[in-house]
Amino acid sequence: MSDDKELDHEYDGIRESDNDLPNWWLNIFYVSIVFSIGYMIYYHWGGNGPGQMDNYNKVMAQVAENSTQTPQSYSFTEDELAEAQKSETQVSEGKKIYDIRCIACHGAGGAGGIGPNLVDSYWLHGGKPTQIANIISEGVLDKGMVAWKALLSKKEIIAVTTYVRSIYGTNPANPKAPQGNKE
Numbered sequence: 157m158s159d160d161k162e163l164d165h166e167y168d169g170i171r172e173s174d175n176d177l178p179n180w181w182l183n184i185f186y187v188s189i190v191f192s193i194g195y196m197i198y199y200h201w202g203g204n205g206p207g208q209m210d211n212y213n214k215v216m217a218q219v220a221e222n223s224t225q226t227p228q229s230y231s232f233t234e235d236e237l238a239e240a241q242k243s244e245t246q247v248s249e250g251k252k253i254y255d256i257r258c259i260a261c262h263g264a265g266g267a268g269g270i271g272p273n274l275v276d277s278y279w280l281h282g283g284k285p286t287q288i289a290n291i292i293s294e295g296v297l298d299k300g301m302v303a304w305k306a307l308l309s310k311k312e313i314i315a316v317t318t319y320v321r322s323i324y325g326t327n328p329a330n331p332k333a334p335q336g337n338k339e
């Protein structure tokens with residue numbers, strides 16, 4: 157370049173220049189300084205930016221939520237079940253699962269068969285939403301009810317619970333006689 161400022165030393169034909177840094181380079185440098193201040197405020201100095209642990213916990217929560225591996229146990233709250241119950245999609249997702257996994261023992265529409273009917277107000281293990289979700293999750297192994305936590309994610313168990321609750325009071329064909337206690 158013609159405006160090269162040359163330092164006055166030379167070694168074997170090699171010379172050293174002393175030029176200003178190009179503006180495009182400096183601008184990137186200044187912008188990165190400004191950016192880093194915002195970054196520090198957001199992520200380090202009490203801003204709301206999620207830290208590594210927050211991200212880690214978020215991912216782990218997602219994994220737990222979607223995992224179909226056998227967990228120790230799922231736990232269900234009345235609130236999350238009540239919230240899910242409001243959703244048509246959850247109920248129809250639940251019906252899909254029911255028609256694949258449960259229908260063989262509990263009959264079409266919950267009429268019952270090998271397993272008890274799921275449409276009346278008599279329950280062997282309790283008819284509260286959390287009780288239903290828990291029995292689906294934990295099963296009754298010595299009576300032939302599968303512990304579905306081994307095969308279904310928590311989400312899927314919540315969905316199928318909403319379906320079971322949605323068929324309460326309906327009249328499927330050939331219902332099995334009531335079993336358990338009236339609730």
Ligand code: HEC
Nearest residue numbers: 257258261270271272279280281282291292296299300301
């Ligand atoms: C292999 C047969 C079988 C399959 C498949 C099955 N169940 Fe059951 N289920 C049973 C039996 C048997 C019982 C009764 C357990 C007892 O006598 O304590 C039962 C009980 C239940 C109960 C408790 C009923 C009550 O009166 O308290 C619910 C809820 C239930 N099952 C839901 C489901 C759902 C949802 C599925 C599908 C994800 C499913 N079951 C799949 C056999 C089955």
